[in-house]
Amino acid sequence: MYDLIIIGAGPAGITATIYAARKKLNFLVIAKNIGGQAALSADVENYTGYQYITGLELAKKFEEHMKEFKMEVKEGEEVVGVEKIDGTIKVKTDRGAYESKTLIIATGARSRTLDVPGEKEFKNRGVTYCATCDAPLFANMDVAVIGGGNSALDATLQLIKIANKIYLININPSFRGDDVMIEKVEKSDKVVTLYNTKTLEILGDKMVTGIRLEKEGQQKILDVRGVFIEIGYVANSDLVANLVELNRRGEVVVDEHCKTNVPGIFAAGDVSNVPYKQIIVAAGEGAKAALSAYEYLSRLRWPA
Amino acid sequence: MYDLIIIGAGPAGITATIYAARKKLNFLVIAKNIGGQAALSADVENYTGYQYITGLELAKKFEEHMKEFKMEVKEGEEVVGVEKIDGTIKVKTDRGAYESKTLIIATGARSRTLDVPGEKEFKNRGVTYCATCDAPLFANMDVAVIGGGNSALDATLQLIKIANKIYLININPSFRGDDVMIEKVEKSDKVVTLYNTKTLEILGDKMVTGIRLEKEGQQKILDVRGVFIEIGYVANSDLVANLVELNRRGEVVVDEHCKTNVPGIFAAGDVSNVPYKQIIVAAGEGAKAALSAYEYLSRLRWPA
Numbered sequence A, B: 001m002y003d004l005i006i007i008g009a010g011p012a013g014i015t016a017t018i019y020a021a022r023k024k025l026n027f028l029v030i031a032k033n034i035g036g037q038a039a040l041s042a043d044v045e046n047y048t049g050y051q052y053i054t055g056l057e058l059a060k061k062f063e064e065h066m067k068e069f070k071m072e073v074k075e076g077e078e079v080v081g082v083e084k085i086d087g088t089i090k091v092k093t094d095r096g097a098y099e100s101k102t103l104i105i106a107t108g109a110r111s112r113t114l115d116v117p118g119e120k121e122f123k124n125r126g127v128t129y130c131a132t133c134d135a136p137l138f139a140n141m142d143v144a145v146i147g148g149g150n151s152a153l154d155a156t157l158q159l160i161k162i163a164n165k166i167y168l169i170n171i172n173p174s175f176r177g178d179d180v181m182i183e184k185v186e187k188s189d190k191v192v193t194l195y196n197t198k199t200l201e202i203l204g205d206k207m208v209t210g211i212r213l214e215k216e217g218q219q220k221i222l223d224v225r226g227v228f229i230e231i232g233y234v235a236n237s238d239l240v241a242n243l244v245e246l247n248r249r250g251e252v253v254v255d256e257h258c259k260t261n262v263p264g265i266f267a268a269g270d271v272s273n274v275p276y277k278q279i280i281v282a283a284g285e286g287a288k289a290a291l292s293a294y295e296y297l298s299r300l301r302w303p304a
Helices: A011-022 A036-040 A055-067 A131-138 A150-160 A179-187 A279-299 B011-022 B036-040 B055-067 B131-138 B150-160 B179-187 B279-299
Strands: A002-009 A027-034 A072-075 A079-085 A088-093 A097-105 A109-111 A142-146 A165-169 A191-194 A197-204 A208-215 A218-223 A226-229 A233-235 A265-267 B002-009 B027-034 B072-075 B079-085 B088-093 B097-105 B109-111 B142-146 B165-169 B191-194 B197-204 B208-215 B218-223 B226-229 B233-235 B265-267
Touching: A002 A011, A002 A088, A002 A279, A011 A027, A011 A036, A011 A055, A011 A279, A011 B131, A027 A036, A027 A055, A027 A097, A036 A055, A097 A279, A131 A150, A131 A226, A131 B011, A142 A150, A142 A218, A150 A165, A150 A179, A150 A226, A150 B279, A165 A208, A179 A191, A179 B279, A208 A226, A265 A279, A279 B150, A279 B179, A279 B279, B002 B011, B002 B088, B002 B279, B011 B027, B011 B036, B011 B055, B011 B279, B027 B036, B027 B055, B027 B097, B036 B055, B097 B279, B131 B150, B131 B226, B142 B150, B142 B218, B150 B165, B150 B179, B150 B226, B165 B208, B179 B191, B208 B226, B265 B279
Parallel strands: A002 A027, A002 A097, A027 A072, A097 A265, A142 A165, A142 A226, A165 A191, B002 B027, B002 B097, B027 B072, B097 B265, B142 B165, B142 B226, B165 B191
Antiparallel strands: A079 A088, A088 A097, A109 A233, A197 A208, A208 A218, B079 B088, B088 B097, B109 B233, B197 B208, B208 B218
């Protein structure tokens, strides 16, 4: 019986391991990979303390930090089921079964993808899913933003200050976002908005060079260097959907102590309803979740 | 008129500046010093990405990161008043007056001090205010913990796993903390609890060597290498006490978006009611506060 099982080893999960290790908890980490989405970011310029670092380098530093402490890690092992029976949390993986007093869900989220040709090939080579992270890389360039909600509008507003020209590609006839943001976007002469427009393909050689669109049956190619795909996130919460409360976006609902509605089960980072999918935010939440789990264990009427 | 004023430049304030700069907000930072309490920590081993760094070095890296971006910083300037009049936030300092659409309060907290001789002299030379940060530095040593509440009990429980012997010095005849924690502390043969005991002085030469106590009129000296002062925190919220809602501990009450009860005013880090006074947590909250302020500005009916 472990004190704690942590599922996931992105910024939230890794930070949770560091805090758990320093509290000398008897814990287990189960993670498909170490580094999470952080490792997929091209350039990270907003992780306080590192002025500039690639996502891969930062993820490596996280991993080294984690492995500085002795801990049991099941890397590459996939969780297939989680349940809580008589106060015991049972985690089943593709290779084993483990029991614990507490659990931290830190399984992250993934960007919703367009699923068009070129999208995978040019990821981090012009295709990005995070304007906050990557907008500054496209200074004075022509870019496309794909989406119809607040995150697409927000990406566009960020890019107005940075890029040369922004094509805002909306598959619908209008925006779902806030009026004020829509007005601001419409007011800018840097933005060309295309409605009822479907993205068919992302073009490029080494880097993105353009985007192929379809509007009312007619195809068109635009020359752009960046493609911001802002069609939402999907929390990796399927595993615990029947165990803890999710919000309508599928995120695990937590309070300010990272507690879910089930005692002893915590969640941290992008899988939770914490606002803003940012590395530094997820790391902070991982610390909170581990310290909360530690407090919960301290209060349990089990022997020290 | 600024878009944003940030008061304070500890981990929360600095991270807020990085996010504000990347959003190209027109903002001002006002801070007595740069680095905050982080700079005062002896050794930091739980800031994800840095396996080991001194507080001073980490604070320096934060400052360098901040100064990578162009921003207006009033360093050494002290805020003497903050008010919101007709939607405009007015910040008065000892040298000037500034106006802004939004405000982030990131003024941090300070540990409550004992105010006994030796306390200042041996700070970070055996005297510490953070068990989570510093307990691992006292492996197999004799230490004293001073306090009568959960944080003193928690510090003691952490030290049971690490130190040789822990003297728990409580000025009161009993503990205010949780029963389970008290039981665990009482059960450990590593802990010697002294009730009704006042700490008179912290002794040492280069480092702490002992502590002078008084119990029922009699004085006593204990040989210890570490003194954990766990008598609480004081949020630096005096300036805004008449402006925003504080909780009974004097912390600024914020929601999960770092919003206070006053529109346009946000708080982040140790000054707020966020649990756990940790650098990585404060940094995460600083990012949230800046992104929230940015969203608030995007929704204002002012021109872009």
